[in-house]
Amino acid sequence: MTATLTRDEILKSRIPKRSTLVRPEHPTAFTVREGEFLQLTDVQGKQVATMVAFNLHDTDERVSASHTRAGNNSLVLINEMTIFSQRYNPMMVMLEDTCGRHDLLYPACNAQSYLTDYGIEDHASCQEGLATALRGRGIAPDSVPDPINWFMNVGLRQRGRFEIREPLTERGDYVLLRATMDLIVGIAACPQDQNAANAFRPSDIQVRVYA
Numbered sequence: 001m002t003a004t005l006t007r008d009e010i011l012k013s014r015i016p017k018r019s020t021l022v023r024p025e026h027p028t029a030f031t032v033r034e035g036e037f038l039q040l041t042d043v044q045g046k047q048v049a050t051m052v053a054f055n056l057h058d059t060d061e062r063v064s065a066s067h068t069r070a071g072n073n074s075l076v077l078i079n080e081m082t083i084f085s086q087r088y089n090p091m092m093v094m095l096e097d098t099c100g101r102h103d104l105l106y107p108a109c110n111a112q113s114y115l116t117d118y119g120i121e122d123h124a125s126c127q128e129g130l131a132t133a134l135r136g137r138g139i140a141p142d143s144v145p146d147p148i149n150w151f152m153n154v155g156l157r158q159r160g161r162f163e164i165r166e167p168l169t170e171r172g173d174y175v176l177l178r179a180t181m182d183l184i185v186g187i188a189a190c191p192q193d194q195n196a197a198n199a200f201r202p203s204d205i206q207v208r209v210y211a
Contacts, residue, residue: 037179050150054183062085097174151175
């Protein structure tokens with residue numbers, strides 16, 4: 001009997017049209033066309049990949065964590081769930097996931113949060129880094145939405161309090177997504193080193209796009 005290949009194994013036989021190693025403090029932005037695959041790999045393990053996305057042809061339409069929660073009737077993302085825009089249009093579908101734990105609740109870290117929470121000035125952040133990466137595509141900083149935080153592990157304690165825990169990812173864990181519209185995607189390897197979000201040790205995210 002012939003074993004069934006996973007989508008990831010099939011993609012390994014293809015040459016990606018884009019392959020980028022995203023380092024903490026250096027987010028990136030790029031185009032993903034409808035029907036293409038986006039793979040995000042945690043290179044060393046225990047690293048959050050912060051993702052935002054926009055309709056390539058109308059950047060006023062953007063990813064929405066709240067509509068994604070509502071559209072899937074879930075606080076968590078699992079295989080075959082859809083990522084929605086604020087107009088409730090499907091933007092991506094998650095096809096494979098070797099981690100099983102992602103966050104739809106937290107905003108991107110920003111310079112003010114490091115100052116308020118930790119008394120640190122001028123710390124690299126996902127919000128400012130993504131804004132810089134997206135600026136050349138005509139997207140204003142205040143238009144960068146709350147993200148999808150791949151691999152981020154947020155627990156809920158009594159009375160609804162959040163608890164940021166270390167990611168469950170090990171070296172090489174990944175998510176595989178398929179775009180359902182033409183997109184501009186921004187990815188940050190979160191530089192948070194003051195709490196357990198990245199196990200206090202930010203590292204790299206590998207981005208691959210396949211046609």
